[in-house]
Amino acid sequence: MTMIEIEGLRKEYRRVRGGRTIAVDRLDLSVPEGGVFGFLGPNGAGKTTTIRCLLGLVRPSAGRLSLLGADVGHALPSVIGRVGSIVEAPAMFPRFSGRRNLEILAKIHGEGDAAIDASLERVGLRDRAKDPVRAYSLGMKQRLAIAATLLRDPSLLILDEPANGLDPAGIVEVRELLRSLGAEGRTIFVSSHILSEVQQTADRVAIVAKGRLIKAGPVNEVLATTGSRGVIVKLGDLEAGRRALADGEIPATIEAGAIRADVAADESERISRTLAQAGLYVTELRPDTVDLETVFLELTKDQGVGD
């Protein structure tokens, strides 16, 4: 089953002083059931606008969106009970306790105290449930917002920048929570501009820039977009090492105080043996891994991201 289907989404905003801003431009996206789906892009890429359109908060200028097979324009109420969501910063009444905030939401769908307790327990906030939300740290507010999404036991979670503004411990907490929720069979659609963070949790990703889809697919496929990066070798005499590798028919170049051998990572043993036979001993030997950030920058270099 496709959990999210977006076809030709376009959203324009009129500027107060005239003219228009295109936030999302002919975006197509399909999110399959299960796992964590990363929706990546820099600030201003149109991620939040897309999520707002999906949740019926913002009316698209053009395009078709569906959630859990239901058309967002007409049938959103029929599936909203199975969707948990956080849009941008977690918005709660600051003077109410965390529990009271959840009670107000829980009553809308007839959820009782048991569901509230379970949600608070799940995010580790049960002990602080009676404190006013204004006394919560940003991480606690984020966890409370996640607790709110869990009240309905959703099959789809849409989270907009859940790690935004969190300290490293908070990021780890949210990461672990997302992993465990994904492992339960729920589909997690998480937007983020922190690419390294998503790389650690997502199974599939879509990269957007300037409102357009740049690349989508399983993380490994997207990472492979830029091709193999080779193996990094460090040793005392770099030039001697490069010559030895060339004699062994291993193409190599010297870059940034190291040798980069243009072979697959599983050829490390051959590199080590070739150098040892030439009387050279490596101090470091590792695959030249590519991360989402690198892929993202390469994919978006023609889009003018960051201009």
Added chain:
Amino acid sequence: MRLLRSEFLRARSRRVVPMLVVGGLIGIVIGLGIAAFYAHKPSAAQVASAQAQFQADYQRCLSGKYVGVNQAIDARYSSIEDVCSSAVTPDLDAIMLRDVEQILQHTATFVILLGALLGASLGGADWTSDTMGTLLTWEPRRVRVFLTRALAVGLFAIAITLFLQLAFAVVFWLVTALRGVTTFLPPHLFGDTLATMLRVSAMATAFALVAYVLAMIGRSTVSSLGVLFGYLILFEGVIAGFRQSVEGSLFVRAAIVVISREPILTEPRGFSGPGVPEPIVVMDVTKAWVVVVIYVLVLGAVSLVQFQRRDVT
């Protein structure tokens, strides 16, 4: 029904609700406490003398003295007894329980302001806290959200304003029992007082709903109160004063007519015949109710349409 329960819990949890109730109670106690402090309980002889005078005046009134021979009774009254109960008052310098209905009419302004404050606060809170988006991701049917919240605002306004008026009446009764006079009561005092309370609460609810729909349009409590009071003061208070032709369409005038049950009358222009000219009714009680309902419904419809169509960002 679930959404209404949620709205009740949300409204009940707002600080403004206990603040208004407690503030209102404190105001009642302080106001009537000051009145009690400066009042003096008349002696039994003073009361007896006033009673005798009152009975005599009342009998004279029943004989038609005050309405005049063959003159029709004002439409506000159902009988000559009603006329006399209103027209004849005891000549006694004291706080009297019989005045409670009149005092409630005079304090209606505060009750209505309280209603407006409540409506603006309950309507604007979600926008100020940015929680409207959260709410709509739980209940995307905006018409339902709008109408349910309006119902909650209305019910809260009625309940709180009625409670405070009842509290006022009880404290006033205590003050008159201790420091004033509880005799000379007109025959329908209880019913009339209750009816006045209901009319005042109805008008407070109308103002609460108007403030609520303005808060939904302006997306904040402050904008709602600013627009409401700006309109009431600048337009209805100043500009409308220069154009009497619009007087029959004004919100505040209509609320006053509903509460006091006294129509707005005006002298006919260019009257030159003999005798007293028959006054023209600018706004009677029925029209006043219609004007109030139209204000609430029209503003409500505008607010609902824009809430339905505008993006929540």
